[in-house]
Every structure is written in structure tokens, then in C-alpha cells.
Amino acid sequence: MDKVTVGIPRGIPYYYDGEFWKFFFQKCNIEVLNSPSTTQEIVDRGISLAPDEMCLSMKIYLGHLDYLEGKCDYLFVPRIDRFDDANQTCTNFLSFYDLAKTYFKTPILNYNIDCHNDLLDGALEIGSLLSIPRVSILKAYDEALEKAKEIKRVKNKKQLELLKEKQKKVLIVSHAYNIHDALIGSDLLKMLKENGIIVLYSDYFLSEDTNPLASKLSKKLYWKYSRDSIGAIPLCEDVNGIIFLSTFPCGLDSLVHELVIRKIKKPYLNLVIDNLSSFTGLETRVESFVDLLEQS
Amino acid sequence: MKECYLGIDIGSISTKGVVIDKEYHLLDSCYLETKGNPIEAVKQVLRQIKIPEGYHLYGIGTTGSARKLIGLLLNANVIKNEITAHAVATMTYHPEVKTILEIGGQDSKVIQIRNHMISDYAMNTLCAAGTGAFLSSQAKRLGMDVKDFGSLALTSQNPTNIAARCTVFAESDLVHKAQIGYPKEDIVAGLCKSVVLNYLNNVCKGKKLEAPIIFQGGVSKNEGVLKYFKEILKEEVMVDPNGHLMGALGIAILSSKNPRKEEYHLDFENVSFKTIGKECHDCSNRCELLQIYREEELLDIWGSKCGKY
Amino acid sequence: MGSYGVPIYYLLTHILENEVVKPPEITSRTLELGSKYSPDFVCTPFKYTLGTMIESIEKGANLLIQMGGGCRYGYYHELQEQILKDLGYSCTVLNLVSGGRKISYKELKKYPLKIKKRHFLKSIYITKKMVYYMDKMDDYIRTHRCYEKKKGSFDKVRKEMLASFAKVKGVRDLFKTYRKYKKKMEDIPLNQPERRIRVGLIGELYTLMEPAANEEVEKLLNSYGFEVKRYTDVTYLLFEKKRKVRKYLKNFFVKYCMGADALDNIHHTKELCEEGYDGIIHMKSSFCTPEIGAMPIIEKVAQEYQVPVLFFSMDMHTSETGFLTRLEAFCDMLEMRKQ
Numbered sequence: 002m003d004k005v006t007v008g009i010p011r012g013i014p015y016y017y018d019g020e021f022w023k024f025f026f027q028k029c030n031i032e033v034l035n036s037p038s039t040t041q042e043i044v045d046r047g048i049s050l051a052p053d054e055m056c057l058s059m060k061i062y063l064g065h066l067d068y069l070e071g072k073c074d075y076l077f078v079p080r081i082d083r084f085d086d087a088n089q090t091c092t093n094f095l096s097f098y099d100l101a102k103t104y105f106k107t108p109i110l111n112y113n114i115d116c117h118n119d120l121l122d123g124a125l126e127i128g129s130l131l132s133i134p135r136v137s138i139l140k141a142y143d144e145a146l147e148k149a150k151e152i153k154r155v156k157n158k159k160q161l162e163l164l165k166e167k168q169k170k171v172l173i174v175s176h177a178y179n180i181h182d183a184l185i186g187s188d189l190l191k192m193l194k195e196n197g198i199i200v201l202y203s204d205y206f207l208s209e210d211t212n213p214l215a216s217k218l219s220k221k222l223y224w225k226y227s228r229d230s231i232g233a234i235p236l237c238e239d240v241n242g243i244i245f246l247s248t249f250p251c252g253l254d255s256l257v258h259e260l261v262i263r264k265i266k267k268p269y270l271n272l273v274i275d276n277l278s279s280f281t282g283l284e285t286r287v288e289s290f291v292d293l294l295e296q297s
Numbered sequence: 298m299k300e301c302y303l304g305i306d307i308g309s310i311s312t313k314g315v316v317i318d319k320e321y322h323l324l325d326s327c328y329l330e331t332k333g334n335p336i337e338a339v340k341q342v343l344r345q346i347k348i349p350e351g352y353h354l355y356g357i358g359t360t361g362s363a364r365k366l367i368g369l370l371l372n373a374n375v376i377k378n379e380i381t382a383h384a385v386a387t388m389t390y391h392p393e394v395k396t397i398l399e400i401g402g403q404d405s406k407v408i409q410i411r412n413h414m415i416s417d418y419a420m421n422t423l424c425a426a427g428t429g430a431f432l433s434s435q436a437k438r439l440g441m442d443v444k445d446f447g448s449l450a451l452t453s454q455n456p457t458n459i460a461a462r463c464t465v466f467a468e469s470d471l472v473h474k475a476q477i478g479y480p481k482e483d484i485v486a487g488l489c490k491s492v493v494l495n496y497l498n499n500v501c502k503g504k505k506l507e508a509p510i511i512f513q514g515g516v517s518k519n520e521g522v523l524k525y526f527k528e529i530l531k532e533e534v535m536v537d538p539n540g541h542l543m544g545a546l547g548i549a550i551l552s553s554k555n556p557r558k559e560e561y562h563l564d565f566e567n568v569s570f571k572t573i574g575k576e577c578h579d580c581s582n583r584c585e586l587l588q589i590y591r592e593e594e595l596l597d598i599w600g601s602k603c604g605k606y
Numbered sequence: 607m608g609s610y611g612v613p614i615y616y617l618l619t620h621i622l623e624n625e626v627v628k629p630p631e632i633t634s635r636t637l638e639l640g641s642k643y644s645p646d647f648v649c650t651p652f653k654y655t656l657g658t659m660i661e662s663i664e665k666g667a668n669l670l671i672q673m674g675g676g677c678r679y680g681y682y683h684e685l686q687e688q689i690l691k692d693l694g695y696s697c698t699v700l701n702l703v704s705g706g707r708k709i710s711y712k713e714l715k716k717y718p719l720k721i722k723k724r725h726f727l728k729s730i731y732i733t734k735k736m737v738y739y740m741d742k743m744d745d746y747i748r749t750h751r752c753y754e755k756k757k758g759s760f761d762k763v764r765k766e767m768l769a770s771f772a773k774v775k776g777v778r779d780l781f782k783t784y785r786k787y788k789k790k791m792e793d794i795p796l797n798q799p800e801r802r803i804r805v806g807l808i809g810e811l812y813t814l815m816e817p818a819a820n821e822e823v824e825k826l827l828n829s830y831g832f833e834v835k836r837y838t839d840v841t842y843l844l845f846e847k848k849r850k851v852r853k854y855l856k857n858f859f860v861k862y863c864m865g866a867d868a869l870d871n872i873h874h875t876k877e878l879c880e881e882g883y884d885g886i887i888h889m890k891s892s893f894c895t896p897e898i899g900a901m902p903i904i905e906k907v908a909q910e911y912q913v914p915v916l917f918f919s920m921d922m923h924t925s926e927t928g929f930l931t932r933l934e935a936f937c938d939m940l941e942m943r944k945q
Contacts, residue, residue, distance in 0.1 A: 049498050052901045054893055054919060080862050092677050092865030096899035099860050103903045113862065221684045221701075250647035252678050252895040259645040260685045263692060273647075362927060380935035404928075415939045417914050420932055503905055 005131065006032045007110060008073030011039065012062030014081065014097070016177035016204075017226075018120065021149040022077070025124060028141035029133050034073045036065040038183035043068055050104055057185070057248035057275060058178050059093050066101055075110040076101060079123065082115035088212075088225035091253050120146075156205040163199050164239055169294050170199040172237045174230050174258075175246035177204035185248060185274050188283060196291045201240060203233035211236055218261050227257045234265065241294050242268040249275035268293050301352040303561075304549025305342060305371075306379065306542075307335045307363035310402030310429060311515065313545040314342035316352075321389055321550055324349055326542055335363035336370070336570050354561040358382075358552030360544050362403075369589060369596055370570055374559070375552045379544045384408050384415045386547030387511060390537065395507040398526065398534070400496065400516035402429040407501050419500050429515045435471060435488055439481065443519075446485055450521025453486035467491070489521035493529055508532045513540040610815070610840055612768050613736040618671075620729035623720035627667040629658045632818040636661055643689050649678060650891030650921045651812040654819060656686055663695050669717060672701045677866040677896050732780055734845075736771055739784045741841040743767065746791060748824055748834040753796040757829075763790050799831075803885075803940055806878035807836040808871045808904075810890035810897050813920050814838045820889055820920060821929050827887075830937050835883065837874050838867065860903065868900035875904045879911035885940045886913060887933075892921040914939065 007026060009015060026033045036043070039061055047064025069076055080098040083089040098111045110130060112123030121142060128138035164170070171193060173180055180186040180202050193200050203211070208225075211232030215222055218231050234243065243265065247254035262269060270290040272283070301324060306313040312331045316324040327345040331338045348354060358375035359368040360382040368376035379401075387397050388410060397408040405428050406420040421428070436443040450456075457479050459470055467488075474484055510532055516522055517540045526534045539546065571590040587599045611628065618626045630636070632654060640657025659670050672683040680701065687699040700717055743764065751760040767787040774780040805827055813819045814836060827834050842850075847870065851863065854873045863869050871888070878886055886908060890897040901917060908915045916936045918929070 049502075050902075052502065052898050053499060055898045056895075082862070092868070092896040093899055095862060096864040096868065096896070098862060099864060099903060100899060102861075103906050111861075219684060221681065223680065250893045252649070252893060255645050255648045255893075256652075256678060256681050256685050259648075260688055263688050362931075377938065378931045378934045380931070381938040414942050416912075416943070418935060418939065420935075503902065 004032055005075065006034050006073040007075045007077050007131075008034045008036070008069035008107070009077045010062060010065030010069055011036045012065040013058055013094070013176075013178045014079050016181055018149065020152055021120070021145050024145035024148045025141050028144055029128065029131070029137060031131060031133075034069065036068045039065070039185075041184070044184060054250065056093070056251050058176070058182070058251070061182065061184070062097075062178075063100070063104065066105060070105050070107055073107065076105060076107045077110050080111060080113045082113070084114070084119075084225055085116065087223050088228065089223050090225060091251075153207060157207050157210075160201055160205045163201060164237060166199055168197065168199050169242075170201060170237075170240040171242050171244055171294070172201045172203060172233060172240040173244045173246055174203045174233060174261075175244075176226055176230060176251075176254075177202075179246050179248055179274070180204060186246060189244070189246065189272065189287060192284065192287045193291070196288075198291065198294070201233075201237060203230040206233050206236060218264055219257065222257065224253050224257070227253050231257060231261050234261065240267070241297055242270070242290065244290070245269060245271045247271075247273050249273050268297060298353040299351055300355045300553070300558075301348060302356040302358070302549045302553045303346070303354055304358045304360070304382075304545040304547070304552060305339060305367060306382065306544035306548065307331060307339060307359065307361040307367055308379075308402050308544070309362050311541075312338040312342055312361075313542050314339075314346050315542055315545040315549055316346060316348055316354075317546065317549045317553070318352065319553060321546075321553075323539065323542075323546070324352070326539075326545070328541060331363075335367060336572070339367050339371075355558045356549075356552035356555060357561055358548035358555075360548040365599075366572070366589065370591060372561075373552070374555045374557045375548060377548060377551055380406060380408065380418055380420070381415075382544045382547030382551065383513065384410065384418075384547070385550055386543040387513070387537075388413055389550055390539075390546070391509075391511055391535070394509050394511045394535075396510045398496070398501075398506075398510060398512045399514040400428055400492070400512075400522070401514040404428060405496055405500055405514070405516075407504065407506070409504065409507070417504065419502075419504065421496075421500050431467070432488065432492065432516065432519070435468065438468060438471060439475070439484070441481075441485075446489065447518070447520035447522070449482050450486040450489045450519075451524060453480075453482040455483050455486075456490045456525075457483045457487035459484070459487040459491045486521060489519065490525045492516070492522055493525040497529065506530060506532075509535065511535045511537060511540075513537065513543050515541055517541070609740065609768055610737065612772050613733045613740065616736065616772060616774075617729055617733040620732075621722055621726055623722055624669075624718070625666075627662050627665050629662045630665065632658065632816070643693065645685075647893050649893045649895075650819065651679070651816075652682055652686075654812070654816065655682065656689065659686060659690065659697075659699070660693075660695075663690070663697055668697045669719070670697060670699045672699055677894075679866075728777070732774070732777060735777070735780055736774075737840050737844075739780070740768075740771070741839040743784075743787070743791065744839065745836075746788075748828070748836060750791075750794075750796060751825075751828040752831050752833055753799055755795040755797055759794045760791065763787060763794065766790075801944055802833060803831070803944055804833045804835060804883045805940070806874065806883045806886045807834055807889065808838070808874050808878075808886060809867075809888045809918075810894045811838050811843060811867060813889045813891050813894075815840075819891065820918075821926065823887065823889065823918075823933070826930075826933060827937070830934075832937065832940070835878065837870070864899055865896035866894075868896040871897070871900050872903050872907065875907045875915075876911075879908060879913045883913065884944060885936065886915045887918065887936070888915055889918045889920060892919045894919075914943075 009022065023033065043064035044061055046067045047060035050063050050067060051060045066076055078097050078101045081090050081094040098109065101109055110127055112126045114123060124142045125138055190200060208229045212228050214235045215228035215232035217235045222228055245258045247258060258271060262271060270286065299318060301316050301318050304315050308331060310331060311328060313328050315326045318324055325347050327342055329338060329341055357371050357373040359373045360377055360379045364376050383397060383399055387394055395410050399406050404421050406418060408418040409416050432446065433443045436446060457474055459467060471484065512523060512526060512534050517536050523534060523536060569592060573588045575586055577586050589596045615626065615628055636657035639660045640653035644653045644656055662670065683699040683701040690697055698717065747760050747764060754760055770783050774783055807814060824834050851869060854869055860869055860872050875886060888904060905915060
């Protein structure tokens, strides 16, 4: 069989288990084509495809898929529904596959996570679609999962060490796909670092630690990634301020961030990024927030 | 006596009037600013427009945002919305056209035509970004006349990127770019380009724009915008010299096709029209009612939500 | 939501010993209150319900009942309770179907609700039937009101019917009332239609079912002489949806559920196209995430069948003129296509 290439878009799900799949495909000896870090061109592609009201992160995801269209044998598009009833996802995660099928001609490699299927089922499904022997799938799965976990543990350890530092610290509460996106979060991170602020990321903590803590702020919250991110707030009692970062018009954040903001007592900054926000606006807001922290 | 028909398009920014004959030839036209007073604007139109010797008026049509009010006052035989009017006129004068791009004062739309029928259309999402009003306000910001926009845009080699999805953000972006020293022509060209991109991404999303394409509405007079339409669509884009009158022409044509015809006399000069706005306090809806009078006679009351009037 | 206040009020007054406050009708004040205290880009039903809650509290309510799940609806109540508390009202917001599962009787007991055990099941049964009859009548109205000889005849009968429904004493009484008004409606004189133009109405449930949120689109379409078909009503959502979704998933046309009613709407689009409807109107409140995800697919399906679709995104800033212009133009287009 000819060697196949799997195109993995650097968008939303990439930031959750991208590492796992990278190692998994490596082990299975399958070539992977990643789309590059988000560029303005990718954003523009997404914008021209997606309905106007779709959130910026989704538009970027579609832009990445569009970049890969025609450049690989398969587009890698999962569908993530829920891990259990208390850990559901945004409805956009439910529509990844069917949307991609509407927009793109390249065949799609798809797996599904819901009450009955977990990541292992996903790996088995993807593996069998690429006709990899079951034994190798299981082996690759174990190794990839261990490696991905190790990376997460290292990140978590670093974060916990940073938390002990004496400098001014800020916690960014956001979805991983926003903080680490080259276009959405990077300007903000650069500005904070230039001002000598230590930045902590809500998604670098371990989900096992943050998820149960979320109930302290919201009892009924049933979105996994929102739980993971706001759970970092009780974990980081020592930070001087909190920045809420979301993309316009994120459905979950519009409710969750509003609720959390009403409950916390720390200085906070609520940033909503749209492709039209200009750099100057951001600069003014971040600078005044930093000034506020310096005084506290 | 030969028959002729009057079409009036009362838009948010400008008011247009035309007189056509039975074969849809344009006999007379006028174009003026609405200035927020549609009744006065229409009176002005009726004063200016001339019905040629030997013709008699057999129908009046109104379109545009004030179509209902004016239609009621003039006793028009056709009152239709501007999308239909534009399409009808374009299909009459340019039967080959398949796509109509239109950017007007406060809204923008795309109309697609197959087999001499409107097959699909779309309009901007109720926001003024990227329309004529947006360009005028940005021109004011830059201290220019919007009429000079087009020619200045043509001189630019490097249009600046300007985010034009939202008026407020575009304005701050524009001021920022101007302050860090971009040349004016590049900013103006950037604005024109962003109007086109915004329009194509927003209004024409998911539509295949087939040639021949015609560009209409007030903004079609802007050479800069036209240039970027051609550049980005990679197609020839026509502009009708009467493009700004298309709405009025269309409604005049519809008026001529209407079986209800009667002889009209244009002597509204001395008739006083009055509209009184008041808030109704009968229930918590607090509807803003509009009472419309001709002389002292109450013609209609609008704006009631509960159906009381 | 819409006229469903009648059966819900019936249910609550019959199974609870507590005083039940009937929420006031949605007016512009409701909207103003709701949007004033809501976050910026939350979807519109949040604002409507928050406004209604404030107005109900003013009338003396202290336990508010929300229902909803599937998308953001399920999380409304927690934030709404917080907002109301921050405003200084003391109250509890209870969601009957929180997080995708139904609340149990045990949990319900924690709230200061006194439930009448007698007639409990009977009242639920009557309510269910009442909703079913109402939906059936509304279906009939949507396809016949457009031809009525005397304007307003259908609306008049409907109003009378709702008033008598509110007073029914038992199952048989309900059935008799329903038969009576069904007959009355069928007797309304109709014009013979010259041409039938049928429009399908799909989209997000709140906007579809609450006339205040959709500018009474059904009435408008009927007044232009168009028949209207709408799938989404309470009967569909509560009793038919599960079965239908299973069927839809078997078709493999769309592989997965996409939250709320997105999958249903895609399939309804296909059905409407296949049944030869002339046009489809898709309505949702702004920022309704599941529907945004479904829109590109709906558009593609309709394009294949060459059926025009008009999308509306409703919120409180929707200007009535803008809405009417778009709707009228769409109707003009459908008429021209028909000729």
C-alpha cells in the first residue's frame, strides 16, 4: 500500500489531544501533515467559508481545514460530544464532522467520543480505517498516551513552580485553542511578558485537579472544557489578577465567564477577541490592567 | 394622450423620482437628498419632475424605506419593496444580467437571476458596516468629501488593511492607521477594498456569482470600489449610468403593469400632510404610534403592536 | 412561550398547593429589562426569560421554573439566579431538565413545593393532551388561515378555544371542548386558493414558538396568502423528537447529532424540499450556536434542490422595517418563481 498522509488542522481539537495523535501516527508509521500556525490568510479563508455569526475559533478551525484541502489523503476531523453527562462540550464540537463534510471534498478520518466511546475506541476506529493491525494500534495507543501525559505532567509541574514566584502573576482563563493560537492569544501574552508579569495558563494544569474544583464556582456547569478552565481559579489563590479570554461570540463563555466574574473578588480583565479588534484597543486595555496590578 | 408612469424611490439617504412611458423609456428623472424628511423630499421631487407635453400620468409606484407612507399619501397603485424593484428594472434594461450587486445608503444586497426570474437574493445583516452611510462617515473622519473617495483610491498602490466588519471598530482602526502615518490614499483605497471584501464575505456568502455582473446603488459611483470588485471577482463588472435610479425605474415599470390604473393629477403642492408621533400608554407595550393626516383627515395609524388600531 | 402558558398554568395550579404566578405577557418592557441585565452576546431567549422572571418576581413569585437542555438553555438558570440575586431579589430558579437528565421526585422535594398527590397523574395527562390538541389546531390554522374570507376569524376562534381550555374539568370535558372548536374552525368560510404557495419554517425553538420573538412571522406569511408548515412545537419536542432523531440518524445523511435541533432542521429541510415546498425560512436568535453550525449544511441541501432559503437572526435590535423588507422581497420572489 502507498503511504498515506493525514492532514491535521491546527485548530480547536488539536490543542486537546494533538500531541497524542502526533505520537500515535508516528508509531503507526503514518505521515502527518500539520497545517501551519494560524496566519491572517487562514483566518480569512475561514471567514469566507463560515457563517457570519460563527465564533472566531471555529472560523479559524475551518480555515485550517481549508488550507489542508487537497494537500493530503485524509482530513483528520473528530467529533467530541461528551465524556459523561457532567462533562459535555460545546455544540460546535458536535458538528465538526458534518460541517467538514459539507465544505470539503477530501475524505475525512473521523472518530467519535461520547458516552459509549472514548479515546481508545477512537484510536481503534482510526487505526482500522487505515488498516493497521489491531496489536500495533493498541501498542501505539499506550505509548502515545503515556508520552502525551508526560508532556502534560511537565507543563503542570512548571506551572506549580511559577505559582510560588514572588513576581506579579496573572492567570489566563480560556480554552486552550484560544490561548495558544498564534493569532488570538499571542499579542496578549507578549504584552504581559514585556511588562514583567508571570503568566499562568488555565489549560496547563491537569484536568484531574481543576475539574472537581469548578464546582466551587458553578454547581451545575456541565461543559468539560469550561470546568477545566474555571477550575484553575480556586487552584491559583495566589495570583494577582485574572484575564478571561474568549472569542466572539463564544456561547459557553458568554454565560460561564459572566457567572464567574460575578463571584470572584480579584482584579480581572474580560477580553473578547474578534478578527476586527485592533491591536491598539488591546494594548490600552492590557496596559491599564497591568497598572492596576502594580498598584495592588 | 399617451400614458406615462411615475416611480419614486424614497431611501434613507436619497430620494429618486422617474417618469417613464409605456415602452419604459426614461422621460425625466430627479435625484435629491432625503435629509430625514421623506414628505418634504417627495414634494421637492414632484416640483422638479416634468411630465412632458402630450403625456398623462396613469400610475404611481413607491419603493424604498418610506414606501408605505408616501404610497398612502400619493394613493399609489403599487407599493413594493426595493429588492423587487431593483430586480425588475435590471431585468428590463439588462436582460442578460445574471447577478446584481447593490450597495446603497444603509443596506447592501445581492440578487441572482436565472431565466428572467429572481432565483435568490441576500441582504446584509441589519448593520450599516460597509454601506454608503459607512463610507460617508469615514470620509468625514478623514475630512474629505465622499465624492473624491473613488478618484483618490485609484492613485494608491498599496491599499492598507482595514477591518470593516463593524463601523465602530473600523473607525478606531482607521484613526489608528492615520495616526501612525499611513498615506491618505492608501487608507482610502483600503477602505474601498474592505467594503468589497466585507460585502463578498458577508452578503454573498456561499453564492456563486455568475457573469454578467452589474453593480448598482449609490456606492456604484465610487470608482475605487468598482475597481476592487473587478480585481477580486476577476470578472467584468458593469455599471449602468442610471444605476442610482434603478429602484425608481423598477417601481414605475411595476406600476405600468398593474391593472389598477387611473388618471393622476400632480397637485400635491398645496395639500398639507401631517404626521403626529405619540407613545400609547394603554398597555406596557408602549407602542410608538404614528398618525398620518392629509389636510385634517386621518388616513391611518401605524405602529400598534396589539392590533388596537 | 407562545400560548403554552395556558396548559402550563393549568398543570401547575392543579398539582401544586402553592400560589402560582402567571407570568405577564412579553412586552417591550420585558425585553428592556432582560437585555439590561444580560451579558452582551448571550443568545436572545436568555434575555426574554430573564425579563419575564424579573416581571414575575415583581408580581410576587419566589420560585421560578426554567426548562431546557441540549445547548446553552440548560445552563441558563444558574446564571439567571445569580443575576437576580445580585439585583437584590431573593428567589430560586429551578431547572426541570438540568444537564440533559430529568430531575427526580426526590430532588424536587428539596424545594418548597407542595405537591398534591391526588390527581397528580391525571393532571399531567390532561396537560399533555391539551398541548397536543393545541398543536394540532395550530397546524390547521397555519395551512388554512391564509384563505380565510373574513380576516381574523381564525384568531378569534383560537382565542376562545384557549380560554375554554383553561377552564376544563376533566379528560372528557377537554375532548368535548376540542371537538367543538375543531368544528368551529372547519366551518370558517374560506376563499378558494388560486395558487398554493407553501413555506416551511424551521430553526431554533424559542424564536419559532414565541410570536414576540419572531415578529409574528406566521401571521404575516398567512396574510400574504402563503401556507406555513412548522415542525417544531411542544408535542414534537417532548414526544416525537426522540423517535424521529433515531430515524434520521439511520439515514446516514448527517452522521451525528449536532446539539439542540440542528440535525432535525437539516432533515426537515430535506423533507420540505422533497415535498415540493416553494421556500424555506430559517429563524433563530442571534448567536444560537447549534443552528449556526447547521446553516451551511441546510444551505447546501436546499441548493441541491434549488429551493430558496431565507435566514433570519433575531434579536432585540432587529428593526421591524428591515425584517419586513426582507420577508416581503422573499415572498415576491416566491410568487414570481411560481408564475
